[in-house]
Amino acid sequence: MEAPGSMSQFIEALEGRGWLRRISDEVDPCLEVTALAEPLMKAGGPALLFERVKGAACPLAINLFGSRERMALALGVEDLEKIPARLRGLMELELPQGLWAKLLTVLPKLKELRAFGPQRVKSAPCQEVVLSGEKASLDLLPILTCWPGDAGPFITLPQVITADPQTGRQNVGMYRLQRFDAHTTGMHWHRHKGGAAHFRRAQEMGVKLPVAVALGGPPAAVYAASAPLPEVLEEFMFSGFLMRRPLEVVQAVSSELLVPAAAEVVLEGYVDPAEPLRIEGPFGDHTGYYSLADDFPAFHLTHITHRRKFLYPTTVVGVPPMEDYYLGLATERLFLPLLQAVLPEVKDYHMPAEGVFHNLVFVAIKKDYPGQAFKVMNALWGTGQMMFAKVIVVVDQDVDVQDAPRAWWEALNHIDPQRDVLFSKGPADELDHAAQQPVLHSKMGIDGTRKLPGEGFTRPWPPRIEMTPAVQEAALERLRAWGLLK
Numbered sequence: 001m002e003a004p005g006s007m008s009q010f011i012e013a014l015e016g017r018g019w020l021r022r023i024s025d026e027v028d029p030c031l032e033v034t035a036l037a038e039p040l041m042k043a044g045g046p047a048l049l050f051e052r053v054k055g056a057a058c059p060l061a062i063n064l065f066g067s068r069e070r071m072a073l074a075l076g077v078e079d080l081e082k083i084p085a086r087l088r089g090l091m092e093l094e095l096p097q098g099l100w101a102k103l104l105t106v107l108p109k110l111k112e113l114r115a116f117g118p119q120r121v122k123s124a125p126c127q128e129v130v131l132s133g134e135k136a137s138l139d140l141l142p143i144l145t146c147w148p149g150d151a152g153p154f155i156t157l158p159q160v161i162t163a164d165p166q167t168g169r170q171n172v173g174m175y176r177l178q179r180f181d182a183h184t185t186g187m188h189w190h191r192h193k194g195g196a197a198h199f200r201r202a203q204e205m206g207v208k209l210p211v212a213v214a215l216g217g218p219p220a221a222v223y224a225a226s227a228p229l230p231e232v233l234e235e236f237m238f239s240g241f242l243m244r245r246p247l248e249v250v251q252a253v254s255s256e257l258l259v260p261a262a263a264e265v266v267l268e269g270y271v272d273p274a275e276p277l278r279i280e281g282p283f284g285d286h287t288g289y290y291s292l293a294d295d296f297p298a299f300h301l302t303h304i305t306h307r308r309k310f311l312y313p314t315t316v317v318g319v320p321p322m323e324d325y326y327l328g329l330a331t332e333r334l335f336l337p338l339l340q341a342v343l344p345e346v347k348d349y350h351m352p353a354e355g356v357f358h359n360l361v362f363v364a365i366k367k368d369y370p371g372q373a374f375k376v377m378n379a380l381w382g383t384g385q386m387m388f389a390k391v392i393v394v395v396d397q398d399v400d401v402q403d404a405p406r407a408w409w410e411a412l413n414h415i416d417p418q419r420d421v422l423f424s425k426g427p428a429d430e431l432d433h434a435a436q437q438p439v440l441h442s443k444m445g446i447d448g449t450r451k452l453p454g455e456g457f458t459r460p461w462p463p464r465i466e467m468t469p470a471v472q473e474a475a476l477e478r479l480r481a482w483g484l485l486k
């Protein structure tokens, strides 16, 4: 199964499986598209291709990634679990034992990954049409006003490409862009993210920061923009690894930035650190609440390039679960082997939809010594974007953490709160509106594992109730025979 190389290939593959519906009736990008897409996102409904969007020059695609199966198709696998298996294979073969930092330094050097580095091409579909000056207008795109309290229309599924002005190393991040006018947007990169680090570097050097925003292209590249990759692992190389072939890239028309050649549209321009920040938001966010207005840089558009025939891929976030849950699920599954390289006792982990990624993480561990659950929480809080995890619940390895109600049941049975809850402190996601201070909050770790004598627990631990297997099997057969069970 080959990973799609463009949005049109992805749409063809979705249509072939009956996972996409074309809608030819005209729809309004202001609120109506959300009102149409949200109920389907919640109900596991299909991807939608709106062929006629009021006032727009192109069709709009939404909910392309909105199921586990569609996410797998986007990355060219039957099942998402195939990818961690590949990553694990890489590491077992070639990685020395060692620390997280060592691992991440070694990763991009691995032969298999190197073979997937991006491939530069001279001419590209995304530059069939080049617009500059007044003609480079956002009016070309059906940008959604998603929710009634939003400050305006927002581009919600972008690949924001920047390069470190000192090293030239590129980063790609998915950061929303609020349309301020036809040639200006907000640039909502949170301060912990790759794009914001490049912005600060440009500020120190007193230079403008070129920015290219790709819309569409290979779905693996769209996903990679949302993945919390360490700085040493470039998104384009990771996209190539996922696609099992190099990502084709082309130089932007107005800067040295490289952009996915197969993108539908590329917005080119710059962010100027010498300029005052501008108010961005509010925006109906993936926490299910509005993220409040705050100061962010402005992105000035100088050029737009696009395919002759192009579409506008987008999404809507809101009260979970929405489409973005499945992008996060891919990250959860793909990053398990990386976590296990540093924390071999971790058997599985899960970020349920209601935890909106950063509020709740369940972790199942093989516990061998006193205090190990606390060791795991502390390590996670020190690992990449896991630093944002507000609540971590650690349970024993025999608990299926993919089943959140069961994981809660096990953990709640096993805790004495005073003994088993650890409060810590650290950076908060910018979207945590309840934090004591912006981007700084307390964290709670819950040790829901069975307690050991070495942890001061000397009474017997009761067994979990389970029926004798043979008796249960026979009873199930009778229930089926009586038509009471399928």
Ligand SMILES: Cc1cc2nc3c(=O)[nH]c(=O)nc-3n(C[C@H](O)[C@H](O)[C@H](O)COP(=O)(O)O)c2cc1C
Pocket: 156, 157, 171, 172, 173, 174, 175, 176, 188, 189, 190, 191, 192, 193, 194, 195, 225, 226, 227, 228, 229, 315, 317, 324, 327, 385
């Ligand atoms: C649909 C969607 C929208 C997102 N919007 C933002 C955003 O506006 N700002 C932000 O900092 N992160 C946002 N994120 C999360 C980042 O994309 C994610 O943290 C990613 O790892 C950032 O890339 P980086 O690690 O290269 O900075 C969004 C994620 C998704 C799936």
